Amino acid sequence: MNQPVFATWNDPDAKPLIQFRNVTKRFGDFTAIDDLTQDIFEKEFFALLGPSGCGKTTMMRMLAGFDMPSEGQIFIAGQDMARIPPNKRAVNMMFQSYALFPHLSVWDNIAFGLKREGKDKEAINARVEEMLRLTRLSKFAKRKPHQISGGQRQRVALARSLAKAPKLLLLDEPLGALDKKLRQDTQFELMDIQEKTGTTFVIVTHDQEEAMTVASRVAVMDEGRIIQVATPAQIYEAPNSVYVADFIGDVNIISGRAKPTGEKVAIQWAEGQPDILGTTTTKFDAGQEIHFAIRPEKVAISTEEPLDAANKLQGKVLDIAYLGNISTYHVELPTGHVIKAQTANTRRLSRRQITWEDPVWISFTDTAGVLLER
Amino acid sequence: MTRFSWFNATALTLGFAFLYMPMIILVIYSFNASKLVTVWAGFSTQWYGELLRNEEFLSAAWVTLKVAVMSSTIATVLGTMAAYVLVRAGRFSGRTLFSGMIYAPLVMPEVITGLSLLLLFIGIGLDRGVLTIVLAHTTFSMCYVSVVVSSRLVSFDKSLEEAALDLGCSPFEAFRLVTLPIIAPAVISGWLLAFTLSLDDLVIASFTTGPSATTLPIKIFSAVRLGVSPEINALSTIMIGIVTVGVITASLITKQAAVRQAREERMAERPA
Numbered sequence: 001m002n003q004p005v006f007a008t009w010n011d012p013d014a015k016p017l018i019q020f021r022n023v024t025k026r027f028g029d030f031t032a033i034d035d036l037t038q039d040i041f042e043k044e045f046f047a048l049l050g051p052s053g054c055g056k057t058t059m060m061r062m063l064a065g066f067d068m069p070s071e072g073q074i075f076i077a078g079q080d081m082a083r084i085p086p087n088k089r090a091v092n093m094m095f096q097s098y099a100l101f102p103h104l105s106v107w108d109n110i111a112f113g114l115k116r117e118g119k120d121k122e123a124i125n126a127r128v129e130e131m132l133r134l135t136r137l138s139k140f141a142k143r144k145p146h147q148i149s150g151g152q153r154q155r156v157a158l159a160r161s162l163a164k165a166p167k168l169l170l171l172d173e174p175l176g177a178l179d180k181k182l183r184q185d186t187q188f189e190l191m192d193i194q195e196k197t198g199t200t201f202v203i204v205t206h207d208q209e210e211a212m213t214v215a216s217r218v219a220v221m222d223e224g225r226i227i228q229v230a231t232p233a234q235i236y237e238a239p240n241s242v243y244v245a246d247f248i249g250d251v252n253i254i255s256g257r258a259k260p261t262g263e264k265v266a267i268q269w270a271e272g273q274p275d276i277l278g279t280t281t282t283k284f285d286a287g288q289e290i291h292f293a294i295r296p297e298k299v300a301i302s303t304e305e306p307l308d309a310a311n312k313l314q315g316k317v318l319d320i321a322y323l324g325n326i327s328t329y330h331v332e333l334p335t336g337h338v339i340k341a342q343t344a345n346t347r348r349l350s351r352r353q354i355t356w357e358d359p360v361w362i363s364f365t366d367t368a369g370v371l372l373e374r
Numbered sequence: 375m376t377r378f379s380w381f382n383a384t385a386l387t388l389g390f391a392f393l394y395m396p397m398i399i400l401v402i403y404s405f406n407a408s409k410l411v412t413v414w415a416g417f418s419t420q421w422y423g424e425l426l427r428n429e430e431f432l433s434a435a436w437v438t439l440k441v442a443v444m445s446s447t448i449a450t451v452l453g454t455m456a457a458y459v460l461v462r463a464g465r466f467s468g469r470t471l472f473s474g475m476i477y478a479p480l481v482m483p484e485v486i487t488g489l490s491l492l493l494l495f496i497g498i499g500l501d502r503g504v505l506t507i508v509l510a511h512t513t514f515s516m517c518y519v520s521v522v523v524s525s526r527l528v529s530f531d532k533s534l535e536e537a538a539l540d541l542g543c544s545p546f547e548a549f550r551l552v553t554l555p556i557i558a559p560a561v562i563s564g565w566l567l568a569f570t571l572s573l574d575d576l577v578i579a580s581f582t583t584g585p586s587a588t589t590l591p592i593k594i595f596s597a598v599r600l601g602v603s604p605e606i607n608a609l610s611t612i613m614i615g616i617v618t619v620g621v622i623t624a625s626l627i628t629k630q631a632a633v634r635q636a637r638e639e640r641m642a643e644r645p646a
Binding site: 064065066085086087091092093095096097099101102103112113116117146160161164 | 531533534536537538539540541542543544547551552555556637
């Protein structure tokens with residue numbers, strides 16, 4: 001693998017395309033964005049992820065120019081955006097409702113922005129045809145938006161926002177209205193188009209799977225702040241807080257007191273239970289509050305006592321969730337904690353060894369979990 | 375289905391008879407051959423012919439038409455602008471007061487509107503004539519237009535305008551290229567409503583008219599004081615016809631737009 005990994009954000013010389021500098025946005029008494037500073041680089045597929053009301057849509061609307069920051073500045077390509085109205089920005093947006101013009105055909109919808117630029121007819125024709133091909137809509141050019149399906153409408157919206165070749169494309173919950181299967185297909189299509197056009201994409205979503213699939217970097221937001229910005233893999237494997245670990249995927253959290261022992265940290269978490277051993281680069285003081293986060297698929301489950309596991313605990317099966325490809329076992333420990341352990345169903349169901357109420361062992365290595373301060 | 379009931383049928387018949395009997399009698403007598411209004415002497419269309427030769431009625435009809443077209447057009451422009459601002463401007467202090475003030479003329483007695491306009495025209499020294507009637511009709515029909523248009527704008531998806539801005543439109547272009555074509559049915563039915571209102575207004579027109587401009591309702595009213603003639607019956611029948619066509623067209627346009635919108639929304643939910 002000699003292909004260079006795309007990671008402009010680690011390059012100290014790279015100039016960011018978008019810069020948020022101490023941006024605060026208030027609506028009356030409500031603070032939607034709280035002193036936020038963030039760089040987004042060219043050709044990134046940047047996802048803003050968070051629950052509703054976390055400020056992700058406000059960030060996007062400020063980039064498009066529909067909302068202005070109450071304090072702080074936003075730069076796009078080095079230019080302060082404070083006094084630039086939406087129609088003067090090299091930014092286009094794909095709306096959550098698609099906002100297709102119902103009185104215009106698919107062709108005219110896509111051509112709309114180009115006509116505003118005052119380009120000549122030839123150039124507009126060529127560009128619209130190109131967009132129709134890119135989004136596989138050539139057959140539907142003459143139809144009105146209400147005469148095509150939801151998935152096609154979504155592609156018209158995408159084609160229309162890409163037609164002007166913006167520096168930055170904003171996508172507001174672009175796949176929310178599609179069913180699951182179509183959504184997955186479209187996610188890959190989006191990534192493909194992003195790569196082909198080389199446009200910087202900023203996507204707003206509350207769907208963590210979607211953010212993980214499409215984005216080069218994910219920003220997890222909560223209450224107007226960015227909690228963590230990292231690649232999907234880092235967000236999943238090395239969350240910086242219990243909030244992020246809990247928001248992305250499934251996780252077991254065990255809280256206790258830290259007891260540094262050499263290179264490792266032991267966690268005292270319950271009377272009469274062995275300490276949990278973990279590794280970390282963060283420095284923990286003895287007795288400091290500590291949270292141990294471990295993903296269910298990194299917890300092994302067995303009927304026999306595992307011999308060489310760094311951490312092993314005994315419990316009994318409380319519940320089994322069978323999901324087809326995987327099964328999740330809810331194991332209750334004598335302390336009352338319930339730990340989720342996941343196994344891939346590589347064998348047929350009839351051969352399953354573990355069932356309800358069975359006494360079992362759960363085990364994991366000392367590098368499987370993450371140690372978090374908060 | 376509700377079953378047939380004699381009570382319902384009677385109530386319906388009485389109700390409609392109450393509403394339409396006078397008009398039906400008027401229409402029937404407009405085809406009366408006799409010059410005496412109350413005596414039926416066989417079917418004839420001669421009064422319609424007489425009417426077409428009556429210069430006074432014709433010039434009054436022409437004045438009425440001019441006034442109606444001009445006032446409803448100005449009222450549509452102003453009413454649409456007022457509706458747009460009130461729906462779109464969001465919260466500003468005194469917004470409720472403003473929207474209340476727009477709608478107040480709807481319930482204001484016409485006599486008072488007419489009188490106040492008359493005082494204004496005298497006060498600023500404007501000669502009464504076609505111009506003053508146009509201004510007066512614009513004033514009172516504008517709020518009807520604004521009611522019709524704002525009820526459409528309330529359900530208008532604001533992101534459509536934002537999309538237009540995002541694609542490079544100035545706010546005015548966004549209105550002209552996106553908002554206006556979409557709300558056009560409401561604007562047209564507002565225009566038709568204003569047109570009809572202007573056509574049959576007597577009270578306000580009487581207050582604001584001058585010797586040079588006699589509208590049809592004024593003409594009819596003054597002619598009737600000298601006795602009802604079959605010509606007036608014929609004229610009234612024609613006016614009933616015009617107003618009916620206007621109102622039905624307005625409501626059809628509104629209804630069709632609503633049906634189409636509902637169908638488009640239904641189509642939107644169904645993945646094909």
